Amino acid sequence: MNDAIPHGAFIAILIMAFATLFTRVSGFWLMGHIPMTPRVRRGLEILPGAIMASAIIPIIAKVGIVALIAVGVALLSMIVKRNEFIAVGLALAAASLARACGL
Amino acid sequence: MTTHPQPREEAPYWSLPGLAEGARRCGAMVPGTFVFAAAYGTLAAQKGLSLSEAVLMSTLMFAGSAQLVALEVWSDPLTLGTIVSLAVVTAIVNARFILMSATLRPWFGPLPAWQAYGALMTTVDATWLIGMRYRSEGGGDASVYVGAGLALWAIWVAAAVPGYLLGAVISDPKRFGFDLVLIIFFAAMFVPLWRGVRRAIGWAVAGVVALAVSYVVPGWWFIVIGAVVGSIVGAFVDE
Numbered sequence: 001m002n003d004a005i006p007h008g009a010f011i012a013i014l015i016m017a018f019a020t021l022f023t024r025v026s027g028f029w030l031m032g033h034i035p036m037t038p039r040v041r042r043g044l045e046i047l048p049g050a051i052m053a054s055a056i057i058p059i060i061a062k063v064g065i066v067a068l069i070a071v072g073v074a075l076l077s078m079i080v081k082r083n084e085f086i087a088v089g090l091a092l093a094a095a096s097l098a099r100a101c102g103l
Numbered sequence: 104m105t106t107h108p109q110p111r112e113e114a115p116y117w118s119l120p121g122l123a124e125g126a127r128r129c130g131a132m133v134p135g136t137f138v139f140a141a142a143y144g145t146l147a148a149q150k151g152l153s154l155s156e157a158v159l160m161s162t163l164m165f166a167g168s169a170q171l172v173a174l175e176v177w178s179d180p181l182t183l184g185t186i187v188s189l190a191v192v193t194a195i196v197n198a199r200f201i202l203m204s205a206t207l208r209p210w211f212g213p214l215p216a217w218q219a220y221g222a223l224m225t226t227v228d229a230t231w232l233i234g235m236r237y238r239s240e241g242g243g244d245a246s247v248y249v250g251a252g253l254a255l256w257a258i259w260v261a262a263a264v265p266g267y268l269l270g271a272v273i274s275d276p277k278r279f280g281f282d283l284v285l286i287i288f289f290a291a292m293f294v295p296l297w298r299g300v301r302r303a304i305g306w307a308v309a310g311v312v313a314l315a316v317s318y319v320v321p322g323w324w325f326i327v328i329g330a331v332v333g334s335i336v337g338a339f340v341d342e
Binding site for chain 2: 002003004005008009010011012013014015016017019020021022023024025026027028029030031032039040041042043044045046047048049050051052053054055056057058059060061062063066067070071074075077078079082084085087088089091092093094095096099100
């Protein structure tokens with residue numbers, strides 16, 4: 001286990017690329033083999049928002065007030081005007097400002 | 104709170120203008136992707152990768168978080184044990200792609216398999232978010248998804264080079280909030296999905312479960328566990 005592998009970097013990159021490829025296709029493949037009952041369809045409709053909520057909330061808790069401000073600004077901006085360029089720009093500006101203020 | 108009717112979803116198709124439309128929809132993520140990719144290039148140089156290895160990894164993996172975590176595990180020279188660790192870490196950090204690819208079944212399912220799987224290979228967080236938003240507007244053009252993926256892929260691969268050669272392009276990305284850009288994009292793209300309070304029950308459950316898991320289980324499992332639990336609960340809440 002502790003010997004250097006010849007062409008190790010190349011082999012490692014190929015294996016990691018394959019692992020990534022597997023994650024990119026396996027859920028799609030699996031859903032093709034599950035009967036699309038109304039329940040499954042409904043769960044699948046909720047899944048995108050559930051992924052987003054599961055990513056956003058723990059990261060706010062980990063990073064703290066600056067992340068809360070940035071996410072809050074992004075949400076508000078999108079509710080007022082549905083333009084993600086403006087939302088991302090304003091949220092980055094809010095985060096920079098908050099950090100400049102020492103938060 | 105009013106409930107919005109779900110727009111009718113189009114069957115999948117391909118078009119050249121769709122590729123450009125997808126690339127255009129990435130615009131908000133271009134600066135963040137550039138800075139992130141440059142930071143990856145700088146770290147790859149510090150960890151002893153050659154420039155061609157660093158570029159090859161970006162080209163074949165196209166997965167920012169996983170590449171940065173992999174570089175933390177990287178050793179020079181590599182042993183069998185390290186390579187196994189790298190494979191496991193990559194699969195765990197990218198486990199959210201499994202769920203994202205599941206959400207694309209209703210859209211890409213009717214396509215011939217080679218087209219559907221080809222489109223799935225371009226998945227990253229940002230392109231998936233763009234795709235979900237486009238689909239929630241009722242769009243069916245799979246080229247929008249692939250166009251977004253190809254645009255970000257090109258930037259991701261290209262911007263690693265100046266990062267590798269010149270060192271940190273922006274000395275302190277945190278100062279400009281760039282460490283938060285992905286989560287900001289997640290939040291922004293969440294808003295167009297809103298279809299009323301009933302559906303949000305599953306999302307709230309997902310968020311709370313993910314938060315709890317993040318305190319107990321190390322690593323990136325909180326996204327997968329939170330999202331799966333939230334969807335199952337949501338599926339059993341009556342419309």
